[in-house]
Amino acid sequence: MSTDQNTNSELLRFTTAGSVDDGKSTLIGRLLYDSKSIFQDQYDQIKLVSEKRGEEGVNLALLTDGLKSEREQGITIDVAYRYFATPKRKFIIADTPGHTQYTRNMVTGASTANVALVLIDARVGVVEQTRRHAIIASLLQIPHLVVCINKMDLVDYDEGIYNKIQDDFEKFAAKLDVIDVHFIPISALIGDNVVNRSGKTPWYDGPTLMYYLENVHIASDHNFIDSRFPIQTVIRPYNDDYHDFRGYAGRMAGGVLKKGDEVMLLPSGFTSKVKKILGPSGELEQTFPPESVTVLLEDDYDLGRGDMIVRSNNKPTVTQDIELMIVWFDHNLPLQEKGKYLLMHTTQQVKCIVKEIRYKLDINTLHRNQEDREIQMNDVARVVIRTTKPIFVDSYRKNRITGSIILIDEGNNNTIGAGMVI
Amino acid sequence: MNYSLNHIKELESESIFILREVAAQFENPVLMFSGGKDSILMVYLAYKAFYPAKIPFPLLHIDTGHNFPETIEYRDQLVEKFNAKLIVGSVQDAIDKKLVSEEKGFNASRNALQTVVLLDELEKGKYDAALGGARRDEEKARAKERFFSHRDEFGQWDPKNQRPELWNLFNGNHQLGEHFRIFPISNWTELDVWQYLASENVPLPSLYFSHQRDVLERDGTLLADCDYIEKRPNEKVYKETVRCRTIGDMTCTGVWKSDAKTIEDIIAEVSTTRLTERGGRTDDKRSETSMEDRKKQGYF
Numbered sequence: 001m002s003t004d005q006n007t008n009s010e011l012l013r014f015t016t017a018g019s020v021d022d023g024k025s026t027l028i029g030r031l032l033y034d035s036k037s038i039f040q041d042q043y044d045q046i047k048l049v050s051e052k053r054g055e056e057g058v059n060l061a062l063l064t065d066g067l068k069s070e071r072e073q074g075i076t077i078d079v080a081y082r083y084f085a086t087p088k089r090k091f092i093i094a095d096t097p098g099h100t101q102y103t104r105n106m107v108t109g110a111s112t113a114n115v116a117l118v119l120i121d122a123r124v125g126v127v128e129q130t131r132r133h134a135i136i137a138s139l140l141q142i143p144h145l146v147v148c149i150n151k152m153d154l155v156d157y158d159e160g161i162y163n164k165i166q167d168d169f170e171k172f173a174a175k176l177d178v179i180d181v182h183f184i185p186i187s188a189l190i191g192d193n194v195v196n197r198s199g200k201t202p203w204y205d206g207p208t209l210m211y212y213l214e215n216v217h218i219a220s221d222h223n224f225i226d227s228r229f230p231i232q233t234v235i236r237p238y239n240d241d242y243h244d245f246r247g248y249a250g251r252m253a254g255g256v257l258k259k260g261d262e263v264m265l266l267p268s269g270f271t272s273k274v275k276k277i278l279g280p281s282g283e284l285e286q287t288f289p290p291e292s293v294t295v296l297l298e299d300d301y302d303l304g305r306g307d308m309i310v311r312s313n314n315k316p317t318v319t320q321d322i323e324l325m326i327v328w329f330d331h332n333l334p335l336q337e338k339g340k341y342l343l344m345h346t347t348q349q350v351k352c353i354v355k356e357i358r359y360k361l362d363i364n365t366l367h368r369n370q371e372d373r374e375i376q377m378n379d380v381a382r383v384v385i386r387t388t389k390p391i392f393v394d395s396y397r398k399n400r401i402t403g404s405i406i407l408i409d410e411g412n413n414n415t416i417g418a419g420m421v422i
Numbered sequence: 423m424n425y426s427l428n429h430i431k432e433l434e435s436e437s438i439f440i441l442r443e444v445a446a447q448f449e450n451p452v453l454m455f456s457g458g459k460d461s462i463l464m465v466y467l468a469y470k471a472f473y474p475a476k477i478p479f480p481l482l483h484i485d486t487g488h489n490f491p492e493t494i495e496y497r498d499q500l501v502e503k504f505n506a507k508l509i510v511g512s513v514q515d516a517i518d519k520k521l522v523s524e525e526k527g528f529n530a531s532r533n534a535l536q537t538v539v540l541l542d543e544l545e546k547g548k549y550d551a552a553l554g555g556a557r558r559d560e561e562k563a564r565a566k567e568r569f570f571s572h573r574d575e576f577g578q579w580d581p582k583n584q585r586p587e588l589w590n591l592f593n594g595n596h597q598l599g600e601h602f603r604i605f606p607i608s609n610w611t612e613l614d615v616w617q618y619l620a621s622e623n624v625p626l627p628s629l630y631f632s633h634q635r636d637v638l639e640r641d642g643t644l645l646a647d648c649d650y651i652e653k654r655p656n657e658k659v660y661k662e663t664v665r666c667r668t669i670g671d672m673t674c675t676g677v678w679k680s681d682a683k684t685i686e687d688i689i690a691e692v693s694t695t696r697l698t699e700r701g702g703r704t705d706d707k708r709s710e711t712s713m714e715d716r717k718k719q720g721y722f
Contacts, residue, residue, distance in 0.1 A: 009428060009429050010426060010427075010428065010429060010432075011427075011428075011429035011432045011433070039695075078566050078581070078582075078584070079566070080565045080566055081558045081565055081608070081609070082559075082565065083558070083559045083609075083611050085611070085613070089429070090429040090611075090614070092609060104586055105586070107586075107588065108586040108587060108588050111588035111589045112588075112589060219424065219425065219426040222425070224425050232439070232442045232443060232446050233442050233445055233446040235472060235473075235474070235475050236475065237474045237475040237476070238475075241474070242474045242475075245474060249442050249471070249472075250442075251435065251438075251439045251590065253590070256425065278473070280431075280434055280435070280438060280470040281470075288425040289425075290427070290432060290435055290436070291427065291431075291435050292434075292435040292436075292438040292439050292442070292471070294473075305446050329586055342595070344591050344593060345591075346590070347446070400589060401589060401590055404588065404589045404591065405591070406588060406591045406593060408593055408595055412597075413593070413595035413596055413597065414585060415585045415586055415587075415593045418586070418588050
């Protein structure tokens with residue numbers, strides 16, 4: 001850990017996907033090691049385990065693969081969260097496995113990420129796994145994509161190879177909905193352009209990976225235009241000091257709310273004004289995502305969990321019919337046309353029915369398959385859903401919080417799907 | 423206009439969101455309170471999440487009977503300060519009633535018994551959500567833990583079959599008899615916790631600050647000398663200037679040579695240390711997957 005970490009640093013969440021062979025664990029190990037975030041006792045322990053297994057050198061993958069079965073099988077099964085900090089930023093890595101059968105884990109890691117880190121082996125170039133990771137990043141609308149062309153040491157730091165891979169990737173990415181893509185030639189093993197600049201890539205004048213992660217502009221990754229405040233719970237102290245206190249607790253999901261703002265309450269459509277905003281450290285003049293606050297209104301309406309406070313002149317779509325891209329998680333049953341599920345959206349839970357499966361999306365090729373509509377675990381599909389009650393949605397492109405839902409099995413309560421509103 | 427939060431405020435906001443989700447989605451939550459800095463942080467966050475109302479759930483302390491006396495004193499003050507409700511589950515009682523039997527020998531610990539008493543208390547209180555101050559950076563098995571961690575009717579954790587958690591959507595739906603373990607400070611690191619406690623001027627148990635104490639060395643770890651530890655003939659007790667980095671049972675919590683007298687000293691120490699805070703916990707050292715094994719059984 002760094003000695004002078006600033007308490008005013010931003011938090012950046014990034015996701016990685018990949019298998020042992022493409023150097024993902026080595027890269028994470030390198031970031032942790034070079035930023036001095038690996039502790040001596042952790043290092044000693046994985047060194048001991050590596051030796052016990054007769055491995056050559058210290059296997060940094062053991063740092064991230066925490067479960068017994070993962071260590072036994074030498075693979076990442078689940079999402080693992082890792083933390084490190086530099087004087088500039090604090091980082092949370094959602095480290096996920098890269099194979100198709102773990103799409104649901106990749107999607108989970110991607111859902112809250114600011115940056116997606118995609119690794120390409122310089123010796124093999126863009127392959128199916130690269131495309132899959134980029135498609136998931138695009139589907140989940142991760143604001144920034146950084147493509148690390150790794151193992152440059154094994155191709156003699158050849159600029160031509162690097163440019164060819166960049167071209168291939170850009171051609172393919174033109175079909176995607178990615179906003180900001182950046183390329184970096186690295187060697188995770190040796191450390192070229194990871195934390196320290198490499199002397200072997202004089203033809204590359206961009207940032208190192210660490211410099212990129214420390215400086216990429218993330219302050220506008222939230223939506224600060226369309227004010228959305230889903231109510232989680234109502235705070236009523238019921239004591240003499242706060243006799244008539246009725247505060248609406250929630251986390252800002254979009255836009256800005258200011259004291260005195262005229263607001264509309266959904267679903268009723270009544271209007272009121274913001275009387276007071278209480279933050280964790282006292283009263284605030286305004287609030288924005290992702291702050292958790294308590295909002296008090298001028299008028300005494302009876303709002304509750306699932307209701308939403310918005311600006312009168314800027315409403316979300318109030319609807320019972322939504323069209324979505326769904327990622328299916330259930331390993332028991334496929335997604336059923338006419339199937340009934342519970343749907344969770346912001347702080348609302350409603351019942352819903354799948355009215356139509358439009359097509360299955362091949363997440364390796366982007367091909368839309370209208371013939372095969374059997375949606376199994378890890379499949380992605382475009383569907384039409386009707387809910388029993390209106391929900392207040394924005395398109396996922398506009399707002400990742402008010403544009404996302406999960407589906408829940410009514411029988412066993414498992415989370416069986418995740419959806420993004422089109 | 424700059425709409426950005428620093429990382430500490432963002433973590434605070436995330437934790438408050440989780441605490442409020444628990445109050446909204448569960449009928450009968452409880453906050454597991456150990457007396458350590460992480461559960462102290464949890465109590466302060468819960469206070470902020472529901473202010474000006476009272477914290478809407480009781481605190482549950484599983485008392486092994488081997489606590490540092492300072493821990494109990496601090497606990498009682500905190501409960502009074504926030505006018506909270508405290509429930510104590512006693513391992514000593516369970517032993518006296520012959521519900522469980524105690525480990526014997528040099529490394530005897532009541533850690534395993536704690537799990538039995540905890541599960542028993544959760545069942546007795548019919549709690550459907552147990553909030554805990556575990557963090558993912560603490561230990562490799564905890565790095566895989568969800569915010570909302572589902573437990574079956576036996577209180578067990580199935581790490582390979584966890585509910586995916588996406589965006590801000592936390593699915594707490596459950597069947598009767600099942601409960602959830604909930605970890606609102608999952609994304610905090612040890613340094614984040616200290617920085618926050620410092621910025622909020624939270625008073626802390628004296629154990630965290632450097633003091634003189636009788637200690638003995640065992641397997642490379644310094645333990646505070648007390649009646650609960652059976653000493654080997656060659657183990658010498660001597661005085662040392664130490665502090666605790668984590669606070670647990672006296673039998674398994676290592677103390678740390680340190681001159682850190684203030685919270686600022688602690689932050690400086692934590693920022694430069696090369697050892698993890700659980701490096702001194704003998705309960706984690708029993709095997710490579712000792713935390714995962716205990717968690718599957720229902721350990722916190």
